[in-house]
Amino acid sequence: MTFQRFKDQIDDVMRDSLRKMGHKDQEYELLEPSKKEFGDITCNVAFLLGKKLNKSPYEIASTIVKNYLKDSIQKQQPRYIASVEAHPVGYINFTVDCIRLGGITLKTVLHDKNYGFVDIGKGKKVIVEHTSVNPNKALHVGHMRNVILGDTIARLLKLTNHSVVVLNYVDDSGLQIADILVAFLYAKIPEEPQSEFMKFDKYCGNEVYVKVNGLYKSDSSLLERRKLVLQALEIIDGSISAFASRITLKVLREQLKTCWRLRARYDLLNFESHLLFSRLWDQVFQMLAAKGTIEYRTSGKNIGCWVFTSDVESNEKVIVRSDGTATYIAKDITYAALKVGIVQDPFRYYIFSNQWDGTNLWATTIREDVAKITPIERSVDSYINGNISSRRHFYPADMAITLIDNRQDRLQRILGEIINKMEYRVHIYFPLSYGPVTLSSQTATQLGVSIEENKNSVSMSGRKGITVDADSVLNALHRKAKQEAKERNPTFSDDELAEIAEELAISAMRYNLIKYDIEKIMKFDIEDSLSLNGDSGPYIQYTHARLSRLIEKSGRSVLADQSSNDFMLEVADLLNQEIECGLLIQVSQFENIVRNAVENFDPKIIARYLHRLATIFNVYYEKIPIVKEQDRRIRDARITLVRVIKITLINGMRALGITPLERM
RNA sequence: GGGUCCAUAGUUCAGCUUGGAUAGAAUGGCUGCCUGCGGAGCAGCUGGUCGAGGGUUCGAGUCCCUCUGGACCCGCCA
Secondary structure (H helix, E strand, C coil), X not given: CCHHHHHHHHHHHHHHHHHHHCCCCCCCCEECCCCHHHCCEEECHHHHHHHHHCCCHHHHHHHHHHHHHHHHHHCCCCCCEEEEEECCCCCEEEEECHHHHHHHHHHHHHCCCCCCCCCCCCCCEEEEECXXXXXXXXXXHHHHHHHXXXXXXXXXXXXXXXXXXXXXXXXXXXXHHHHHHHHHHHCCCCCCCCCCCCCHHHHHHHHHHHHHHHHHHHCCHHHHHHHHHHHHCCCCCCHHHHHHHHHHHHHHHXXXXXXXXXXXXXXXXXXXXXXXXXXXXXXXHHHHHHHCCEEECCCCCCCCCEEECCCCCCCCEEEECCCCCECCHHHHHHHHHHHHCCCCCCCEEEEXXXXXXXXXXXXXXXXXXXXXXXXXXXXXXXXXXXXCCECCCCCCCCEEEEEEEHHHHHHHHHHHHHHHHHCCCCCCEEEEEECCEEEEHHHHHHCCCCCCCCCCEEECECCCCECCEHXXXXXXXXXXXXXXXHHHCCCCCHHHHHHHHHHHHHHHHHHHHHCCCCXXXXXXXXXXXXXXXXXXXXXXXXXXXXXXHHHHHHCCCCCCCCCCHHHHHHHHHHCXXXXXXXXXXXXXXXXXXXXXXXXXXXXXXXXXXXHHHHHHHHHHHHHCCCCCCCCHHHHHHHHHHHHHHHHHHHHHHHHHCCCCCCCC
């Protein structure tokens, strides 16, 4: 902890002073001042005491400062507080000793490549479920928000020493899948897209699904077919199931390509069909019935059903229909129960694929024996090569986080209630809800969607074809970034440019999807999203490239041995410009930023921090000579500061899944 | 009908958890800054009755109430 040392010290001297004044239990807050001239940390205690003592805040503040605080501060060793002042408004403003804080910050960062990633998790196991898109369509930008938020949170948790398992739930047995199957089997819609450039996931979602939904209106026999298909999906070894498996895996592979392209990763694919075949629900049902969590209705509206009565909702929720079949929330309960260990893991696993980061992606299977894996499952992925049927330990976890669209909040609350009644550990099941993505009116108009006069955004709808798929946005970003990179680096080969462009596209997309408040609806505008300037991922990368160039040009340091303690203070002493102090303070706050982001599951905090750090550095770069500085010692001190900023920036980028570039 | 959430520069958004000093970014528009460390940058100007009204408070963008406008949720569908 670096900046925290300063804060802790203020806490100490405040406590000490208040105790001596006879206000031992007086509360107060240590806040970040709104302006730089008000110091580095400010305390509001005089306002709070003023109320009690009926005196003016300034009077109290100056008494505390003069009579108590100054003495108390003198005794601190080492002293991080440089000065303290009672402001006429009533605040007590503390200023940090930049040399002491700078010294300890430089030392900490230079000795720890993982600077900032404090051990918050202590090995605690966390399951993060994200993506979970029906395998009948291409991912649109709304899905991408789920993917990127989930992936970033998983990264943050992993970097802070949580044991993380990332799940992707594949709903391969619902109505939407049946639609696609009906289209191919009975509606004469070809199984292969007309154009070889059309991705299969997009083909299914944008053409097949839309077409078959149109056909239902004119040909009601297709609806009958769909009913039969739905039933057939529940037969383990049926031909419909096998066909369904082939189609959904084909779509899934295309979806995963998009997710992997954005540097998301998973540990396990959980297939809904396997969950159903496992009969786990029967166990869960027995437990719920035995505990009285769900009740059988013998009269009233829901006669013949098993229902759950919420403590907070007025309407009771049907869990088992009067015909004995379970409603869809049953599988959510089952899945949640599995995640938190209420029921035993029934699955076997096989390696579905290798991923971009070198890790294996596993998938569930309900087969006990390698040989029984169907040729279809096998052929779909050549990576399998017999490595099937391992027992793995994906479940249970100390905490299960699920990324969900906030339109499902109500349902998830009920689910949470049910889990809490089965499991004594609280907050173990944690739905993390985010606002859906809507399209700006401009973007909607570009898609040919007519919008009402007073509306300035449009909800996406797969059925109506109102979507912006992730691949198209990425491709557009890639093209634009490549063009710009080429203008700046005319000598680079096409491959080099493509590589850079891809990293810029990924970073622009990822940054854009996490920078907004997680719980708020996000308006997506295709033009805005293509921006590579300002508050964006590429801006961070640009700053990193600048830092790299400076280090590259710096040569050998004339300063003392960099591992010594004296070196740190020597360097901090040379960094006596105001903006250098500001940069050191920023760097020293990174640990607190990470802690904040993890505790609130809020990646936006990291993005805002990186932007601020990069901005201050870019101002520094404009104002102060670094490599050009004539005094060798000052020059080398500045290069040391540059190195420290670079490490901090890189670590923030690691958390966000943005690649630091050397050139762009 | 019941419930959840939102409203802050032309636009997109921070700030609200925990009330405090002159409400911040980005973008757009206008204007400067490269023979110099990377101009995907920096500096300046422009731009706000914090939806409206009331209340609590020494003090409200922030807390409470009412109203207006908007989004979403509430099935023996998934």
